[in-house]
Amino acid sequence: MNACLLEVKNLCTILQSDSGIARVVDNVSFQVHSGETLALVGESGCGKTMTAFSLMRLLPSPPCIIAGGTALLGGEDLLTLPEKKMRQIRGNRIAMVFQEPLTSLNPVFRIGDQIAEVLHVHRGMNKKDARERAVELLRDVGIPSPESRIFSYPHQLSGGMRQRVMIAMALACDPALLIADEPTTALDVTVQAQIMELFQSLQRRKTMGILLITHDLGIVAETAHTVAVMYAGTIVEYTDVMSLFRRPLHPYTQGLLDSLPRPEVKRLRPIPGMVPPLDNLPNGCRFHTRCSFADKRCREQEPELLPFSGNSAQQIHLVRCWQYDAHMSAANIPVSSS
Amino acid sequence: MIGEGNNTFLDVSHISKTFFASRGLFMPQHGRIHAVQDVTFTVHRGETLGLVGESGCGKSTLARLLVRLMEPDSGAIMLEGKNIYHFDRRMMLHFRRRVQIIFQDPMSSLNPRMTVGRIIAEPLKIHGIVARRNVKERVNELLHMVGLQPDAAQRYPHEFSSGQRQRIGIARALSLQPECIIADEPVSSLDVSIQAQILNLLAELQEKFHLTYVFISHDLSVVKHISTRVAVMYAGRIVEIAPRSQLYETPIHPYTEALLSAVPIPDPAITKKRVRLSGEPPRLDKAMHGCVFFHRCPIAKETICALNTPVLEEKRQGHWAACFLQPNAPAA
Numbered sequence: 001m002n003a004c005l006l007e008v009k010n011l012c013t014i015l016q017s018d019s020g021i022a023r024v025v026d027n028v029s030f031q032v033h034s035g036e037t038l039a040l041v042g043e044s045g046c047g048k049t050m051t052a053f054s055l056m057r058l059l060p061s062p063p064c065i066i067a068g069g070t071a072l073l074g075g076e077d078l079l080t081l082p083e084k085k086m087r088q089i090r091g092n093r094i095a096m097v098f099q100e101p102l103t104s105l106n107p108v109f110r111i112g113d114q115i116a117e118v119l120h121v122h123r124g125m126n127k128k129d130a131r132e133r134a135v136e137l138l139r140d141v142g143i144p145s146p147e148s149r150i151f152s153y154p155h156q157l158s159g160g161m162r163q164r165v166m167i168a169m170a171l172a173c174d175p176a177l178l179i180a181d182e183p184t185t186a187l188d189v190t191v192q193a194q195i196m197e198l199f200q201s202l203q204r205r206k207t208m209g210i211l212l213i214t215h216d217l218g219i220v221a222e223t224a225h226t227v228a229v230m231y232a233g234t235i236v237e238y239t240d241v242m243s244l245f246r247r248p249l250h251p252y253t254q255g256l257l258d259s260l261p262r263p264e265v266k267r268l269r270p271i272p273g274m275v276p277p278l279d280n281l282p283n284g285c286r287f288h289t290r291c292s293f294a295d296k297r298c299r300e301q302e303p304e305l306l307p308f309s310g311n312s313a314q315q316i317h318l319v320r321c322w323q324y325d326a327h328m329s330a331a332n333i334p335v336s337s338s
Numbered sequence: 339m340i341g342e343g344n345n346t347f348l349d350v351s352h353i354s355k356t357f358f359a360s361r362g363l364f365m366p367q368h369g370r371i372h373a374v375q376d377v378t379f380t381v382h383r384g385e386t387l388g389l390v391g392e393s394g395c396g397k398s399t400l401a402r403l404l405v406r407l408m409e410p411d412s413g414a415i416m417l418e419g420k421n422i423y424h425f426d427r428r429m430m431l432h433f434r435r436r437v438q439i440i441f442q443d444p445m446s447s448l449n450p451r452m453t454v455g456r457i458i459a460e461p462l463k464i465h466g467i468v469a470r471r472n473v474k475e476r477v478n479e480l481l482h483m484v485g486l487q488p489d490a491a492q493r494y495p496h497e498f499s500s501g502q503r504q505r506i507g508i509a510r511a512l513s514l515q516p517e518c519i520i521a522d523e524p525v526s527s528l529d530v531s532i533q534a535q536i537l538n539l540l541a542e543l544q545e546k547f548h549l550t551y552v553f554i555s556h557d558l559s560v561v562k563h564i565s566t567r568v569a570v571m572y573a574g575r576i577v578e579i580a581p582r583s584q585l586y587e588t589p590i591h592p593y594t595e596a597l598l599s600a601v602p603i604p605d606p607a608i609t610k611k612r613v614r615l616s617g618e619p620p621r622l623d624k625a626m627h628g629c630v631f632f633h634r635c636p637i638a639k640e641t642i643c644a645l646n647t648p649v650l651e652e653k654r655q656g657h658w659a660a661c662f663l664q665p666n667a668p669a670a
């Protein structure tokens with residue numbers, strides 16, 4: 001396994017509102033290694049995006065408060081760095097690609113100037129060099145005739161092209177870590193395939209670590225190395241991509257996989273009910289209201305995310321479920337580093 | 339005509355729709371957008387016809403044309419030998435009872451100021467098919483059918499989750515006991531576990547009421563799951579139409595092939611060969627010569643494909659494709 005790039009431990013983010021306090025990210029721990037992709041998977045409202053925004057410190061406070069945890073990137077804790085230092089890291093060592101490129105690009109500036117700004121701020125490049133580098137970056141991400149494209153405004157580009165511009169901008173400073181929040185959700189499937197391929201080839205070339213946030217299990221299977229499944233603010237299962245699809249342990253993960261449309265079955269097996277509101281979570285396991293295996297203990301006590309020892313010893317496979325209590329190894333390490 | 343027979347429900351022939359778009363406030367020139375061009379197909383009774391394509395390919399325009407929420411520029415849709423675009427008000431009312439539509443975003447298709455009970459009761463009252471005193475009972479029955487509690491009738495659409503709202507939309511469509519439902523991206527805004535619930539509900543209702551579906555989606559795996567036949571649209575045209583398994587296993591049109599290979603498969607053990615498409619779908623505001631897929635097609639030949647527009651031909655039994663280069667071969 002490659003060097004650990006980002007280590008997040010027990011991240012907690014709370015959201016204060018009139019209706020109460022919601023723990024939108026609750027005790028989330030994971031590691032991103034260089035040259036590898038960690039996928040955060042889950043349905044809407046499970047805390048995937050909140051996790052990413054907490055790491056980038058992009059959440060407005062109030063109402064959001066990072067209540068605890070550490071996020072170490074090269075020895076520095078992203079969660080406690082002063083804002084001035086954080087600004088030097090954003091767009092430089094960590095870059096982010098958002099779901100909707102039209103809302104994250106500035107509509108009144110030419111795309112070449114927007115990319116050049118990143119280089120000017122973080123690399124101190126002059127105008128001419130920055131523009132040349134912008135052309136190179138646009139060529140890298142597969143935009144045809146970049147010399148003339150740098151003069152385009154965002155609205156003149158298609159959705160796929162805009163997302164490429166966002167990626168070019170994110171890659172401008174050779175970030176060690178790229179956070180991609182649903183990068184292809186707004187795109188068509190043929191364009192999505194182009195963008196995912198682009199990510200993979202860039203990762204191979206630059207040994208970048210990617211934190212990929214997605215709800216699409218197909219994309220997870222094709223691009224992720226490690227997967228963290230999130231449900232109602234917590235990670236419920238954490239393992240390598242092969243184990244997740246071959247031997248999903250958590251009933252929620254199993255439910256997600258069973259919900260995928262398949263032609264060979266007449267009826268799917270959906271997860272009954274809905275995600276509980278985060279400011280009014282059930283006692284015990286958060287999933288017990290929708291879980292067919294739930295018993296008394298599940299309703300009363302919340303399980304921990306523990307390593308499952310039934311798997312081959314080399315692979316980490318963490319699961320948050322009482323069912324596997326007997327199979328849990330004695331070592332209670334939330335995320336074991338290997 | 340494609341698949342002519344006794345079980346034809348809707349017979350769509352050579353339908354086209356062009357929109358006129360103004361290019362901004364101070365520019366009087368108008369652009370034409372050829373949203374649907376020369377589309378011909380049939381909808382069989384009792385089947386689920388899946389209609390797939392990428393955004394802007396004309397799927398939703400076609401859906402609206404099918405229920406006559408829009409008038410086409412040319413072409414006809416025949417229902418039992420009569421063109422629905424020639425129906426008068428009274429016949430149209432009857433047509434609406436037989437063919438209903440559900441939309442992608444139930445929040446914008448449900449009136450936020452009406453209770454769910456009123457929303458579902460409205461078609462019943464307009465069409466007068468249930469006596470006034472029985473309306474309430476019928477509404478409860480419909481709510482039960484789509485898996486909602488009877489107390490939902492007193493609540494407003496915003497009080498429901500998106501999956502439940504889609505159920506309300508389905509209940510309203512079912513209220514008139516239609517024979518056919520046009521579903522325009524009905525599960526696209528839903529999470530995968532809720533999507534599965536709605537797909538199951540649609541399948542269950544189809545069995546119970548012998549419904550015919552035209553199921554429009556951009557999601558190829560959803561369409562593969564629910565459809566019996568599938569039509570692929572590209573740039574305003576249907577480029578291929580075939581029974582589900584034939585389309586997915588032995589696609590004929592190069593676009594279908596590329597589209598299918600672009601879908602990520604939720605199994606990490608499978609690494610597949612991808613047909614890479616360069617570029618993007620063409621803009622529909624320019625007049626096009628030749629095949630609509632010509633510029634992105636990996637097998638296109640300039641001498642043939644750039645000059646003429648291919649029409650749908652039966653390449654194998656029941657398997658139609660619009661491509662000059664693929665041979666007309668009997669089924670293997």
